[in-house]
Amino acid sequence: MHELRLHNTLSGKTEPFVPLVPGEVRMYTCGPTVYDYAHIGNFRTFVFQDILRRYLKQRGLKLTHAMNLTDVDDRIIANAAAAKVGIREYTEKYVQAFFADCRALGIQAPEHWIRATDHIPAMVQLIERLERKEFTYASDGSIYYRIAKFPGYGKLSKVDLSGIQAGARVDNDRYEKESARDFALWKAPKPGEHFWNTQIGPGRPGWHIECSAMAMQYLGETLDIHTGGVDLAFPHHENEIAQSEGATGKPFARYWIHAEHLLVEGEKMSKSLGNFYTMRDLYAKGYKPSALRYALASVPYRRQLNFTFDGLEQATNSVARLRNFAGRLKQGKFPTGSPAGFHQQVAEALQAFDGGLADDLNTAVALGAAFDLLREANTSIDSGQFGQEDAAAAQRFLAAFDEIFAVLEDDDAAKLAELGFAAADGGLSEGDVEARIAERQAARQRRDFARSDEIRKELAERGIILEDNKDGSVRWKRK
Numbered sequence: 001m002h003e004l005r006l007h008n009t010l011s012g013k014t015e016p017f018v019p020l021v022p023g024e025v026r027m028y029t030c031g032p033t034v035y036d037y038a039h040i041g042n043f044r045t046f047v048f049q050d051i052l053r054r055y056l057k058q059r060g061l062k063l064t065h066a067m068n069l070t071d072v073d074d075r076i077i078a079n080a081a082a083a084k085v086g087i088r089e090y091t092e093k094y095v096q097a098f099f100a101d102c103r104a105l106g107i108q109a110p111e112h113w114i115r116a117t118d119h120i121p122a123m124v125q126l127i128e129r130l131e132r133k134e135f136t137y138a139s140d141g142s143i144y145y146r147i148a149k150f151p152g153y154g155k156l157s158k159v160d161l162s163g164i165q166a167g168a169r170v171d172n173d174r175y176e177k178e179s180a181r182d183f184a185l186w187k188a189p190k191p192g193e194h195f196w197n198t199q200i201g202p203g204r205p206g207w208h209i210e211c212s213a214m215a216m217q218y219l220g221e222t223l224d225i226h227t228g229g230v231d232l233a234f235p236h237h238e239n240e241i242a243q244s245e246g247a248t249g250k251p252f253a254r255y256w257i258h259a260e261h262l263l264v265e266g267e268k269m270s271k272s273l274g275n276f277y278t279m280r281d282l283y284a285k286g287y288k289p290s291a292l293r294y295a296l297a298s299v300p301y302r303r304q305l306n307f308t309f310d311g312l313e314q315a316t317n318s319v320a321r322l323r324n325f326a327g328r329l330k331q332g333k334f335p336t337g338s339p340a341g342f343h344q345q346v347a348e349a350l351q352a353f354d355g356g357l358a359d360d361l362n363t364a365v366a367l368g369a370a371f372d373l374l375r376e377a378n379t380s381i382d383s384g385q386f387g388q389e390d391a392a393a394a395q396r397f398l399a400a401f402d403e404i405f406a407v408l409e410d411d412d413a414a415k416l417a418e419l420g421f422a423a424a425d426g427g428l429s430e431g432d433v434e435a436r437i438a439e440r441q442a443a444r445q446r447r448d449f450a451r452s453d454e455i456r457k458e459l460a461e462r463g464i465i466l467e468d469n470k471d472g473s474v475r476w477k478r479k
């Protein structure tokens with residue numbers, strides 16, 4: 001196993017990853033604000049953190065991972081008030097949609113899914129702790145963080161605070177602050193909108209305090225890893241550091257890992273450009289969850305990902321090639337042993353795969369290792385030099401591969417059905433295909449060739465190609 005190195009935004013360097021407690025990792029991910037469906041830019045970050053999660057586990061580390069749902073936010077509170085429903089009722093639809101999108105994309109559930117609205121007391125306590133250390137001041141019923149009191153401010157994002165003039169608007173707050181840079185920890189209630197009555201007064205928490213309070217409640221005062229999209233580094237993560245470290249006097253997160261932006265066809269994604277996509281928009285166009293996961297995972301997280309429909313077609317083909325290869329290994333009849341020692345190449349591929357991921361999660365290198373192996377193995381199979389021992393080794397490679405990339409299982413049709421979409425290829429699952437093949441085999445055995453041809457034709461129309469082997473067995477693949 002290679003040494004794991006990760007790029008730490010805090011140091012600006014790619015460093016060996018060494019957890020605080022050997023063998024254990026405590027990780028926090030900023031989750032979505034649940035006032036709308038999450039879009040593919042959001043899911044780029046969530047797929048990246050899933051790859052990181054899965055790879056840490058593959059390395060045998062015990063992971064405790066918390067991810068929040070921001071269900072308190074100015075937009076949520078205003079929208080819920082306008083709709084005359086409670087916050088919980090307003091956000092529930094988007095929370096469930098987010099969970100369903102995560103399942104479809106193979107994003108593993110963290111050990112703790114936590115909602116901001118369930119943790120108001122922890123936020124209030126953290127604000128009180130900051131109050132006692134004089135990091136706060138009150139103004140017009142709101143409570144602000146006094147950045148001048150925290151000399152380390154800016155160490156994560158390297159933001160130059162001298163450019164922020166007094167009176168400039170960093171936050172869209174209409175309240176009086178000592179400095180334009182200061183941010184709200186607790187916001188005074190607005191007429192007609194939801195608020196909590198607490199010992200620090202009526203109001204609602206600011207966004208930044210939510211993450212600090214919840215991360216420390218579940219993971220302790222010093223976390224190993226904090227992840228998020230690069231756009232969160234300033235001011236959100238900078239403010240999390242100021243709050244947590246101001247209160248505890250200890251380092252908050254040891255490794256800050258940020259995923260780069262996503263572009264769509266070379267442009268910034270925006271509703272006004274008409275290139276803004278949720279997962280559902282893409283499923284409605286006939287794309288599969290596995291292809292989307294593959295497309296989002298294939299570009300290393302620190303590189304900008306240019307999402308294109310050509311790229312999505314390629315991802316669809318790549319997933320099909322991987323599944324067809326897995327099918328070939330499963331269905332093939334191979335000679336015993338390893339006639340040409342191919343399993344050695346499999347061992348080398350596994351090394352290259354792990355080496356890619358260990359190098360700051362270079363998914364492009366890891367995928368390259370898989371496709372090199374696939375090509376060489378197909379050539380070896382075609383030449384009859386590929387034995388059972390080689391097949392077993394290649395299957396172990398695919399199992400390790402799929403612990404990370406999670407695209408081999410032929411379950412797109414079922415996932416799309418769960419989301420209420422019909423699959424473009426008629427939705428035949430692996431089990432459906434095998435049942436049809438068994439039916440066709442039975443027809444052939446009773447010499448009913450008309451029926452056998454009919455089944456072959458029907459499968460072909462639904463994108464399934466059958467190849468009859470000399471020994472009477474049948475191999476199938478998707479077009």
Ligand SMILES: [Zn+2]
Binds near residue numbers: 031
């Ligand atoms: Zn956060």
